Amino acid sequence: MEMVRIFSVKVYHIIIFLFLSKFMSLLPIKKGKIVFSNFQGSGFGDSPAEIAKKLKYYKGLDLVWLVKDLDEPMPKYIRKVKYRSVKACYELGTANAWVDNVRDEHLVLKKKKQVYLQLWHGSFSIKKIEKDASDKLNLRYLLNAIYDGKIIDGITCGNSNQEKIFRRAFYLKNKNQILRYGTPRNDVFYDKNRVDNIRKNVRKMLGIGEKDFVVLYAPTFRNTQNKDVYCVDFESVVDIFERKTHQKVIILIKLHPNIKNIGISYCKELVNKKVALEVSDFSDSVKLGIGADAIITDYSSYIYDFAILGKIGIFFAKDYKDYTKERGLYKKLEEYPFPLATTNEKLIEVINRFDLLKYRRDVKEWLEELKIYETGKSSEKITEWLIGKMSK
Template sequence: MPTVSNRKGTGSETIYSQFKHLIKKIDNKIYQSKCKPLVSKLFYYLPVKKNRICCCNFAGKGYGDNPKYIAEEIHLRDSSYQLFWLVNDKSKSEFPEYIHTVNINSVKALYIRATSKIWINNIRNDHPVRKKKSQLYLQTWHAAGLGWKRVEADAEERLNKGYVAQAKHDGQITDGILACGKRQEELFKRAFWLNEKAEILKYGLPKNDYLVNNVNNTKTYSVLRKKYGLEEHVFYVLYAPTFRDDHSLEGYKLSFDEIIKTLKNKLQKEVKIVVRLHPNVSFQSKFLKYNKSIINGTFFPDVQELSLACDCLITDYSSIAADFLLMHKPVFICALDLQEYMEKRGLLPAYFDSPFPMTQTNEQLIASIKQFNIKEYIRKADEWFLKNPLYDDGHAAEKTVQWIFARVRKK
């Protein structure tokens, strides 16, 4: 074990600095394959800083999702915490001044992971530095609690073996995981390979606090419309499909022009569509065609803000439907590749038991839009909530941070 001195100018900061200068002289491929594992093992022995927190969103995609709202709540309650964010390209997101960005593939990222008291993540991914007993790991799983898709152990035979190994390890080191509803709680118990001491925190999702607390706030609505360049008088449809494991584009072939025409006739107002692909396949957005009425929103920084700013959702198998359900906004399901998706990924019976209009063709979707009745939709939504309670009450971030602080005091 390396000896760590407490003298000024030495210690863990000096050890990190020395490794950083050494790595700069080594080819990146050699570093990733040979040196990174060694550096990770050595950094494991560095002392943990009690006021340091390491956050990550979709493996470096930027500032967003549950980690964003938890970090903001932590800073609000105790600004003495050092908040670090692992990111691929910090220029693609706006970060508060109090958050320190770190390249996710850098030596510094390993150092921050090794010395942070708290890890906050929202997907199951690689943990290049071994977690210490004194560190706290909070998994804030990004998907909402509809329980539609087969994931983790429910889809183990269809998932990449490398991912399964990472997910199982993630479950074994998890101290707490956030659940937003009864179905999600059951999913975690059944399929997430959690260790017996992991706490399932029935707080709701911190990112949904923003929706619950602002759904009727006309001022916030107007501010968001301006922020994203959305016109006040236009009815905006958010099209947010999930990803395909094989990166197929077949499921995305909606008749956008016909959808716009149908809604325009029904509502007697201008209609536009904002397309937002899943972060896992954001690169595929370049393959879709856009114009003044069909907008590429894939790289807008915060999907919660975008959801609040839009009036309606069209999706296929994505849990974002739960966010719109929470706000009582219309949701239309159009699964153009249903049979193929079921064969390749799999769906649970819950998918076919939802309050949303379910369609499998463009023609069915158009007919569903024409027949849509908001009162009937809300009635079905309320019935669904009674059978499948959600835990979102607008205070998830607050409860989560209270749990973090309490656990930190114990460790």
């Protein structure tokens, strides 16, 4: 009976999708309407927010944000619409342009005269993605990715590494444009005054002193419920960092949305011991990164952003061999300028032996080899591109 129910629900969704797509295809495009989506219904943030901030100065635009929680704070110049609602389908169907930062399941098919701007959320790829990981991804995602790649009019790119991956693995057609302008959310890195203000505000918000040394732990997700791969001996990490820096050390834990639930009890225990602060609900990862001094992660591109900021990055991957087989990596972690640890004991050893001068030299050489496209003007250039495409 359960299988019948699931099958019936899927058939119902397919019928609704076909009806909505057909109906929306008949509606006229409203000039100047731009519909934004951030991580499938999240609030105002990431690169889409940076483009919206620039667009507010243009006259005659109707900016719409698709959001799961209508109580999410939003700038006054943006209209909130419930994500994946019939109203959302209407907004997408009549929009002049779509702006997104992930692959989304399109309930409405794109029209030829609509513009689709993809502000891909990953500024650098460590683990294999899209076509390069086709044998690891489910069929539903792959079919959606193929369609999504076909309809993209422009996709932002921050470095030569991403450009190669986009060309090879994103199912892009020749008419698609790869915009070598950088990553909008990273523009702030090139404005020292903004960086200083954000750092102060984030620390004040979290109750952290300006002279404290802040370590952010931000692991990515796996297809496993094994909590052990995420467990770090933070008490020892705090101790060794305090001995190295001669500062009070604060640990921040930001779990990926896909693993947040399995890590709740683990985080609560650390928070109760006053060893760490749990910041998984902190919506702006860029601001959080600016507020920190170092990052410990596994396979997340977040470490690339820290490198641009000149901050400390360390790989901690307890399941390194298994994850490499499960998902696949573009390069061995040892080939990056970030020191690697695969056990808690090795992590403490890595921190103890950390050579800051050598690290900065290695990171500088690595970024030069990458040929990064970041200049701090990404949002401005992409906004001009979008307005130009919409006017054609």
